[in-house]
Amino acid sequence: MLYWALIFFIVAIVAGIFGFGGVASASAGIAQILFFIFLVVFVVSLIMGLVRRR
Template sequence: MLYYTLVFLVIALIAGVLGFTGIAGASAGIAQILFFLFLVFLVISLVMGLVRRG
């Protein structure tokens, strides 16, 4: 999931440099959503790992 976040971030940066603001905005939004989903899954995974040990 983090891989796709980086891919959309790179697409947003390239589109922004080339002047495609609509594509850049959409790609940046998708990258942001995927990044926060990644963080949520990371926290859930860490909590579940701590619960299993205890």
């Protein structure tokens, strides 16, 4: 998931450089959503791993 967030971020940067504002905005929004989903899944898996050890 972090890989896809990075891909969308790169697409947003390239689209922004070439002047495609709508595409850049949409790609940046998707990248941001994917990154936050990744963070939530990462934190939940860390907590579950700590709970299972006990």
